[in-house]
Amino acid sequence: MRLHTLPVHRLGELMERKEFSSEELVRNYLEHISRVEDEIKALVTVTEEAALAQARAVDEKRARGEEISPLAGIPMAITDNICTEGVKTTCASRMLYNFVPPYDADAAARLKRAGAVLMGKCSMDEFSIGPAEEKSGFFSARNPFAPEAAPGGPSGGAAAVAAGEAAFTLGSDTAGSLRRPAAFCGVIGFKPTYGRVSRYGLISYASSLDQIGPFTRDMTDLALVLNIICGRDAKDSTSAAVAVPDFNKSLINDVKGLKIGLPKEYLAGAEPGVAARVREAAGKLEELGAVCEEVSMPHTAYALPAHYIISSAEASSNLARYDGVRYGLRVDAGDVLGMFSKTRSRGFGEEVKTLIMLGTYVLGAANYNDYYVKALQARTLVRQDFDRAFEKFDCLITPASPAIAHRKGKETADPLAARLSKTCSVPVNLAGVPALSLPFGMVEGLPVGLQFITRHFGEEILLRVGYTLQQNTDQTRLKPGLAC
Amino acid sequence: MTVSEKDVEQLAFFSRLDLTAEDKAAYTKSLNTILDYLAMLKELDTGAVEPAAHVLPVKNVFREDSLRQGLERELALANAPEVEEGAFVVPRIV
Numbered sequence: 001m002r003l004h005t006l007p008v009h010r011l012g013e014l015m016e017r018k019e020f021s022s023e024e025l026v027r028n029y030l031e032h033i034s035r036v037e038d039e040i041k042a043l044v045t046v047t048e049e050a051a052l053a054q055a056r057a058v059d060e061k062r063a064r065g066e067e068i069s070p071l072a073g074i075p076m077a078i079t080d081n082i083c084t085e086g087v088k089t090t091c092a093s094r095m096l097y098n099f100v101p102p103y104d105a106d107a108a109a110r111l112k113r114a115g116a117v118l119m120g121k122c123s124m125d126e127f128s129i130g131p132a133e134e135k136s137g138f139f140s141a142r143n144p145f146a147p148e149a150a151p152g153g154p155s156g157g158a159a160a161v162a163a164g165e166a167a168f169t170l171g172s173d174t175a176g177s178l179r180r181p182a183a184f185c186g187v188i189g190f191k192p193t194y195g196r197v198s199r200y201g202l203i204s205y206a207s208s209l210d211q212i213g214p215f216t217r218d219m220t221d222l223a224l225v226l227n228i229i230c231g232r233d234a235k236d237s238t239s240a241a242v243a244v245p246d247f248n249k250s251l252i253n254d255v256k257g258l259k260i261g262l263p264k265e266y267l268a269g270a271e272p273g274v275a276a277r278v279r280e281a282a283g284k285l286e287e288l289g290a291v292c293e294e295v296s297m298p299h300t301a302y303a304l305p306a307h308y309i310i311s312s313a314e315a316s317s318n319l320a321r322y323d324g325v326r327y328g329l330r331v332d333a334g335d336v337l338g339m340f341s342k343t344r345s346r347g348f349g350e351e352v353k354t355l356i357m358l359g360t361y362v363l364g365a366a367n368y369n370d371y372y373v374k375a376l377q378a379r380t381l382v383r384q385d386f387d388r389a390f391e392k393f394d395c396l397i398t399p400a401s402p403a404i405a406h407r408k409g410k411e412t413a414d415p416l417a418a419r420l421s422k423t424c425s426v427p428v429n430l431a432g433v434p435a436l437s438l439p440f441g442m443v444e445g446l447p448v449g450l451q452f453i454t455r456h457f458g459e460e461i462l463l464r465v466g467y468t469l470q471q472n473t474d475q476t477r478l479k480p481g482l483a484c
Numbered sequence: 485m486t487v488s489e490k491d492v493e494q495l496a497f498f499s500r501l502d503l504t505a506e507d508k509a510a511y512t513k514s515l516n517t518i519l520d521y522l523a524m525l526k527e528l529d530t531g532a533v534e535p536a537a538h539v540l541p542v543k544n545v546f547r548e549d550s551l552r553q554g555l556e557r558e559l560a561l562a563n564a565p566e567v568e569e570g571a572f573v574v575p576r577i578v
């Protein structure tokens with residue numbers, strides 16, 4: 001049986017019926033990983049022994065007839081910027097090449113408690129910022145739909161799900177790193193409302209924008225994972241004390257009467273093929289009873305520069321902690337200052353250094369008002385665009401990325417070009433609202449992703465719309481071309 | 485050009501980064517490219533708009549100031565490049 005293509009809820013049912021054990025499932029996944037990983041490069045660490053032990057523990061629990069969660073015994077992987085106790089967590093940076101966290105991130109701990117089995121850690125961009133440097137032992141994942149196309153951003157998490165190396169994965173999203181890679185790799189990516197999932201144990205990039213979320217194969221799996229990872233955590237003071245609904249109940253195959261806005265600024269910047277798919281999806285939703293109308297979000301163009309400034313400012317402060325004292329790389333020098341700067345110069349890659357210096361510049365006394373405060377004001381205007389739209393609409397539909405996956409290397413040549421491809425994703429981080437990236441067909445043999453956005457803590461509507469599209473079209477389940 | 489090589493030298497110092505002469509030229513170029521792009525924000529009329537460091541109504545969260553178990557010292561030190569007598573070791577400062 002090709003177990004590595006089945007969704008979580010199917011695997012759970014089959015294990016419940018004793019078709020196979022979790023140990024057999026994990027062995028099946030491990031074999032599949034050894035077949036495809038050389039080509040996909042989605043996993044920087046594979047935790048074979050621990051995974052088998054975890055699977056056996058779930059099998060024993062099941063044999064004893066104990067109540068177990070729908071994720072029990074399911075193979076998962078976690079991106080390498082989310083701390084996993086006793087398992088190396090590097091952020092794809094030479095700076096943390098040997099870092100073994102002494103604790104689990106809250107989201108990782110919740111999944112472990114639910115019995116999900118950690119198969120390994122997913123590759124990513126260095127600190128989610130710039131390309132991983134292959135010479136330092138890290139690498140970027142390949143897109144399972146086409147090896148020469150980039151999977152997009154910190155991408156191992158999306159590639160692993162698309163290639164069947166894990167049934168679902170956990171990643172983080174500061175500028176779209178859950179939504180763009182999902183779109184490029186033909187899987188589901190979900191950025192919850194800021195504060196919905198604890199950031200405890202997520203290695204910080206830009207703290208007011210960072211959010212943990214899952215990559216999954218279908219909408220039912222998404223609900224199952226959200227049910228486990230969402231909720232208040234005393235260890236993250238920004239985690240929200242807002243009740244978490246049972247997301248399984250949001251899987252409603254009905255969009256009748258829902259009002260869906262099509263922001264024209266998002267469509268105007270998209271490649272024609274991508275924009276056409278978005279309009280087609282909107283047409284399908286109308287056919288199913290929703291009302292779709294164009295809406296204007298006039299400050300969209302300012303979201304990208306504002307995000308650039310805010311994320312660099314926060315990164316320059318967050319990354320100040322890497323000094324060769326408490327963890328990670330140390331390069332010795334005669335004095336403390338020399339050790340700090342030698343360590344940081346060797347430990348960080350080029351794009352990370354650029355961002356740190358940019359952040360230092362925009363926070364400098366001479367530039368603070370012109371750049372940093374101006375960006376925070378633009379952020380207010382971007383949020384107000386969303387507030388106004390949600391007075392009228394239940395959710396918005398946009399492209400998850402204005403373009404399909406780029407050819408490898410093309411995006412990395414110019415830091416600005418890489419940023420410009422994030423026009424559809426960054427406004428969501430600035431406003432802290434939740435968004436779903438859902439596959440919807442292909443263009444030129446590469447997947448296209450839709451993005452649905454709604455108001456703070458309104459995730460249920462996104463699950464409902466995504467589920468309805470999944471049930472009524474064959475465009476949301478895409479099969480990669482590589483031998484996966 | 486918004487920043488000169490001299491400015492970049494100072495930014496590198498504030499950021500605790502060492503740059504070679506070659507690096508300095510390259511970073512000056514890329515920072516200026518970025519800053520030219522960011523200049524588009526200047527055209528945006530932000531008048532009296534309230535700046536938003538956070539977009540959700542998050543406030544300071546306080547807890548009871550009671551004794552609780554933290555990370556074991558041994559675990560806290562486990563990743564350190566150099567440790568002596570239960571403490572992090574750094575080059576001599578004073």
